[in-house]
Amino acid sequence: MKYSTWFLLLNLFLFSALLSHSQNTSKTSPSLSDIAWTKPASGHITFKPAAQISAYLVFSRYGNAFGLGSSDEMKLIRTDADKAGILHYRYQQYHNGHPVDGAVFLLHEKNGKTVSGNGTIVKGLQVESDAAITSEKAIQTALAAVPSQKYAWQDNSFESMLKEVRNNPSATCYPVPELVVFDKKFSGNADQYRLAYKTEIYSLEPLARKYVYTDAITGELLHTINMIQNTDVPASGLTKYNGTQAIVVDSLNPGSYRLRETGRGNGIITRSTQNSENYATAVDIYDDNTNPFNTDDVAISAHWASEMTYDYYFNTFGRNSFDNNGAVLMSYVHYSNNYANAFWDGSKMTYGDGNSQYSAFTTIDICGHEITHAVTTYTADLIYQDESGALNEAFSDIFGTCIEFYADNSPNWLMGEDIGNPIRSLSNPNQYQNPDTYHGTYWDNDPYGMDNGGVHTNCGVGSYWFYLLSEGGTGTNDNGEPYSVNALGRSTAE
Ligand SMILES: [Ca+2]
Ligand SMILES: [Ca+2]
Ligand SMILES: [Ca+2]
Ligand SMILES: [Ca+2]
Ligand SMILES: [Zn+2]
The missing domain is CATH 3.10.450 (Nuclear Transport Factor 2; Chain: A,)
Incomplete structure (x- = not known):
């Protein structure tokens, strides 16, 4: 074959390939x-x-x-x-x-x-469609992974409260495994995914709410994710953090008022578990007059902070509560004894009174932090693990701080300063051993699995990003790269 003929055929071949490709593309x-x-x-x-x-x-x-x-x-x-x-x-x-x-x-x-x-879309998945093990087996594995003295479904009062809240007589916390396609690293690489049972286990003693993933073919325990998103905050100090503030309460009759309101969204309710861990026996906070409403400073702080958080999201973003559909902001204070923590559990906020070292966790920045976890659940829904978990924590610190600037007359860029020592700083994360640079000094790979992949440490990077955006700053990051950021101002950055 002559070279020119060969060349012509090659061109024809390429052209026809191109044609068929373009037909594919258009049809x-x-x-x-x-x-x-x-x-x-x-x-x-x-x-x-x-x-x-x-x-x-x-x-x-x-x-x-x-x-x-x-x-x-x-x-x-x-x-x-x-x-x-x-x-x-x-x-x-x-x-x-x-x-x-x-x-x-x-x-x-x-x-x-x-x-x-x-x-995220996982491309090219080829995962079995049917489980080889039963959902009962998945429950057994999940229970073994989350040992408990008392699971939520073993507590009659908890179960009846759930039926009441859901308005569904068959509502229960008893686990119902769901078949999912799962990779514990959420890598997006199809070959890492397998068919798994995802089982939610809710324990009251000790308090835990976890997703347990079990391989639906082999029965192997694949992974657990802790669903209680808490603020591990050290604290000490005053129990009444913001002096006298305007709040809204519920008037039952002229001599009886309680910490509830219905004006913001579908309402804000603040109750006390009376230093127990039992939500079913929680009580309302009453006062026989409104001037002042002064029966429980800790609860009043949580109530006011919930109101300010609602107002912040509504006035800044037009957002109607965390689900943008008016969801009730339900807070429980005086949780347990010597409980130095606060958390959002997927439906409500819970605050401990602290311990000998820290005071009650109902400061404006911590309340704003917890309610922001609820906002995140209903928006970005960042998986509470590794880097997405660190972003989840960072957004809670960022908006918790924005809410403090919105409502508190002595705001700052620290988290938890009012319960004692601050726990984190947005303006200087390194001060509390959190990184300010991606993979920089203090970056936590969480080798022992203590903190869902370092979510309460690596959040420093996101927090510092927002601080720089708001206030500006110059310096050299941990990679030796100089930076200079002009301040946008906090209200533009948020
Ligand atoms: Ca309303
Ligand atoms: Ca009073
Ligand atoms: Ca403050
Ligand atoms: Ca603060
Ligand atoms: Zn948190």
Whole structure:
């Protein structure tokens, strides 16, 4: 064959390959680059203005281009509108009908056109569709992983309270394993994922709420995630932190008032577990007059802080409580004895009175921190582990501090200063052994698994980022790189 003929054939071959490829592109398998700019590393995409596609059509039309196979499905689980008129569609990836844990993708739409998207889609999954072990076996494994003197479903009063709160006579804390597609590192690499039972175990003694993952084929215990998001804060000091503040209470009759209100969202309720760990026997906080309402300074602090947190989110972002749907802000104070901590457990806030070293955990920055965990659960839903967990903690410190600036007449960039020694600093994380640089000094790899991958340490990086954005600053980071950031001001940064 002459060289020129060979060359011609090669060109024909290339051209026909190109043709068939372009046919694929336009008909059976459109490419994402037709409609959007992508940043594969971050999972962030920006839709081209010419795309003109509504969020509802993105996955049905471009599923292949996102790496979805015939066994995959993106299910819309939630839609939120924000003040800027942008609709946020939250999609959960399913594989063989099972949710892929952590694989959530958001599409943001304005005026009926998708403008951007971000999140995780696990491409090329090939995971079994059916379990080889029973859900009873998964429960046994999960119970062994979370030993307890008393599980929540073994406490009759707790169970009856749950039925009442849910308004559902069959509601129970008894675990119901759910089949999910899971990788304990949430890596996004398909070959790391397997079919697993995800079982929620709620223990009252000791207090624990955990997701336990069990391999649905081998029965092997894969992973546990601690779902109680707490502020491990050292504290000491005053029990009444902000002097006399305007609060709203519930008037039962002229001589009886209690720490409840219904004006903000669907309400704010602050109660006491009376130094027990039993929520079912919690009581309201009463006073026989309102001037002053002074029967329980610790509870009043939590109530006021909840009100200020509600107002901050509403006035700053137009957000109606943590779920943007008016969810009741329910706080329990005087939890247990010598309890130096506070936490959001997925539905309510709980505050301890502290111990010999620290005073009660109902300061404005700590209350704001805990309620922000609830906001995070309903928005970014950052997995409470490793770097996403550190961001979860950072956002709680950031907004806890913004709420302090909003409501407190002596605000600062420290966390927990009013319960004694501050526990963290946003302006100088190194001061409390937290990093200010990604993987920098004090970065915690949590080798012993004490803190979900160092979430309460590595949060310093995100917190310092927000501090610099707000206040500006110059210096050299732990990588030897100089930086100089102009202050945006806190109200612009938030
Ligand atoms: Ca209302
Ligand atoms: Ca009084
Ligand atoms: Ca303060
Ligand atoms: Ca503070
Ligand atoms: Zn926290």
